[in-house]
Amino acid sequence: MIKGIIGAVIGDIAGSSRESKPVSRKTFKLFTKESSVTDDTALTVAVAEWMLDRQGVDVAQSLIKWATEYPHAGYGSSFKRFLANGSHMTPGSTHNGAVMRVSPVGYLASSIEECLELARESALPSHDSPQAIAGAQAAAAAIFMARTGKDKQEIREYLERTFGYNLHRSYDQVREEVLHARACRDTDYEASHERIVGAEPAVQDALIAFLEGTDYEDVIRKAIYLGGDADTEAAIAGGVAAAYYGVPEEIIQQALVYIPSDMLAVINKVDGTSWQPSKLIPPKSSRWSIHDVIICGCNADETDGERAFHLTRPSRYRRHHNEGYPIHISGLEMEKTLDQIWVLRRKCEDYKHIRWHLHEVGIESGVFTVEQFRELFGWALELDNVLVTPTLLNNWN
Ligand SMILES: [Mg+2]
Numbered sequence: 369m370i371k372g373i374i375g376a377v378i379g380d381i382a383g384s385s386r387e388s389k390p391v392s393r394k395t396f397k398l399f400t401k402e403s404s405v406t407d408d409t410a411l412t413v414a415v416a417e418w419m420l421d422r423q424g425v426d427v428a429q430s431l432i433k434w435a436t437e438y439p440h441a442g443y444g445s446s447f448k449r450f451l452a453n454g455s456h457m458t459p460g461s462t463h464n465g466a467v468m469r470v471s472p473v474g475y476l477a478s479s480i481e482e483c484l485e486l487a488r489e490s491a492l493p494s495h496d497s498p499q500a501i502a503g504a505q506a507a508a509a510a511i512f513m514a515r516t517g518k519d520k521q522e523i524r525e526y527l528e529r530t531f532g533y534n535l536h537r538s539y540d541q542v543r544e545e546v547l548h549a550r551a552c553r554d555t556d557y558e559a560s561h562e563r564i565v566g567a568e569p570a571v572q573d574a575l576i577a578f579l580e581g582t583d584y585e586d587v588i589r590k591a592i593y594l595g596g597d598a599d600t601e602a603a604i605a606g607g608v609a610a611a612y613y614g615v616p617e618e619i620i621q622q623a624l625v626y627i628p629s630d631m632l633a634v635i636n637k638v639d640g641t642s643w644q645p646s647k648l649i650p651p652k653s654s655r656w657s658i659h660d661v662i663i664c665g666c667n668a669d670e671t672d673g674e675r676a677f678h679l680t681r682p683s684r685y686r687r688h689h690n691e692g693y694p695i696h697i698s699g700l701e702m703e704k705t706l707d708q709i710w711v712l713r714r715k716c717e718d719y720k721h722i723r724w725h726l727h728e729v730g731i732e733s734g735v736f737t738v739e740q741f742r743e744l745f746g747w748a749l750e751l752d753n754v755l756v757t758p759t760l761l762n763n764w765n
Contacts, residue, residue, distance in 0.1 A: 369584075371515060372639025373412060374620055375610020376471040379588045379602030380408040381626045386598040390550070394593055398585070399622055404652035405631065407441040408468040408603040410434045413631045415490050416472035416638045428454070428493035431469075437630070437657045444565075450494040460500065462562075464570040466491035467503040468600040471607035472638055474511025483512040495567070503567030506531050507604050510575060514611035520579050533572050539580040539590060542573050546596040564596045574604035581605070584613045626650050628657060629723065629752070649725045649755045653690075660690050660723045663712065665697035665730025690725075697730060706744070713747050716754050724754045731760070738763050 385402035414434035418427040435443060435451055443451070446461035470487050477483035487508035491501045506527050513523045524535045549563035563569055574591055581587030587609035591601040606615075620643065627635070629645035636642055650656065693715075695708045716724045726748050736744065741763050748754040749764055 369614025369616060370620060370639060370641060371475075371611055371614045372635070372641065373416060373471045373475055373607065373610075374623075374635055374639055374641070374643075375584065375615045376412055376468075376603045376607035377405065377409045377627065377631075377635060378615060378619060378623045379591065379604070379606025379609075380406055380412075380468075380599045381623055382588055382606075383592045383599035383602035386592050390595040390598065391593055394589060396589075396592070398588075398619070399626070401651050403626055404650065404655040405438075405441070405626055405628070406599050406655070407435075407438075407443045407447070407465075408599055409627075409631060410438045410441045411465075411469035412471055412603070413634045415469045416476075416634050418490070419472045419476045419486070420634070420637055427490055431493055437659065438628075438655065439658065440654050447494050460494055460496045462497040462499045462567055463495070463565045464500075464503065464567045464597060464600050464604075466495035466500045467507050467567050467571050467574075468603045470504040470508045471511055471603075473504075474508040474607065474611065475515065475638060477508070477512055480509060480512055483508050497567075500567040502531050503571040506533065506571050506575070507607065510578070510608045511611040514608055520612075524575075524579060527575065533568075533575070535572060535575055535579060537576060539576055542576050543594050546573065546594050550595060565600070570597060570601065571604060574601045575608065577601065577605045578608045578612070581609060584609045584615050585619065587613075626652075630657070630659075645752070647749070647755060647761060649727070649757055656690055656725075657723070658690075659721060660725055661693050662690050662725045662727055663693045663695065664727050666694045667696065667699040693724070695731075709744050716748070716751055720753050722753065724748075724751075726754055726756045726760060728757050728759045 381403050382398045384404050384406050385400050411431055411434060414430040418425045418430045432451060444463055444465050446463065447465050470490055473483060473486045473490055477486055484505045487505040488501050491504040510523055510527060513526060527533050528535055546564060549560045553560045573594055573596060577590040577594065578587050581590050588602045588606045591605035592598045594601055624643060625646040625648045628650060632643055632645050695712055697705055748756065
């Protein structure tokens with residue numbers, strides 16, 4: 369069992385595809401093709417990097433840095449305004465954005481007083497309203513208490529006493545409230561929105577999912593099944609549940625394909641773990657970072673490019689595009705193709721900060737036999753910054 373911010377990250381991933389489509393049964397798949405890390409993880413990593421080096425890193429700069437690297441992670445409207453200005457209107461948002469990213473504070477603070485102060489500091493750049501600050505402090509304090517051996521009763525009492533929360537409502541009652549708020553979206557948008565994503569209600573909902581849950585997985589399932597802001601609820605509840613129960617290793621193994629290597633490196637530092645990034649390309653393309661470059665095969669005059677490069681073009685489903693790297697695979701003499709693959713290899717070796725996605729589009733079109741493929745692209749398996757699709761990985765196995 370692993371205790372650490374990985375618990376918040378996995379909650380975010382498991383909830384990511386359930387935000388717009390709430391689950392109707394408790395038995396849903398935790399991870400799907402539509403799952404991905406979202407803003408909750410990107411900004412948790414940003415707060416983590418600040419917590420690991422508070423002398424050298426400014427929290428606002430760290431938030432801006434990670435949001436810039438992952439520009440399509442699904443940021444809230446007021447956070448986007450903060451990104452655009454580097455500051456925001458005071459008081460800032462009352463929403464849950466500072467709560468969802470605060471778990472590193474709970475794990476790395478050395479006393480409850482320091483925990484509360486650093487939670488406040490982590491919220492200030494974008495969420496300096498009293499509700500948002502209190503929400504961040506409550507979530508961080510719950511993690512701090514859980515990891516230092518306090519039981520659920522003590523955690524509940526402390527949070528109710530310190531923040532005036534009511535954590536005695538039942539999970540079922542809370543779920544009814546959330547579903548009701550969701551149903552009132554069209555008639556009273558403001559109240560509905562505030563009930564679902566307001567820091568004050570959201571942190572209490574997540575804490576109640578934790579208090580009534582029976583283990584890590586049950587807690588994040590409960591947080592998602594509430595039917596509200598699923599990824600954020602599960603990130604908050606998952607952060608606390610991981611400190612209390614720990615996260616089973618087999619769940620982490622399943623989640624690794626969704627976690628980009630640069631985020632995983634920071635998570636490992638906070639948690640004291642050494643998870644290796646997956647060799648597979650994270651499935652949801654709209655969440656790739658600005659450092660992901662897509663390698664596709666195409667024919668010599670690139671007329672096949674429209675198909676081969678669809679992953680690098682904006683479309684109805686993709687508002688942004690990643691850079692594409694075409695290699696001319698058909699319609700050229702083999703010698704020229706080999707030259708191109710050789711150049712590509714040098715680039716992958718030299719530009720380590722780029723994650724190269726070796727995609728099967730245009731490559732897996734019957735041009736190469738499996739044996740040729742292994743010979744031409746064997747080096748890709750050796751480089752940590754080259755990722756491949758499951759189909760291509762099968763060629764090596
Ligand atoms: Mg999110």
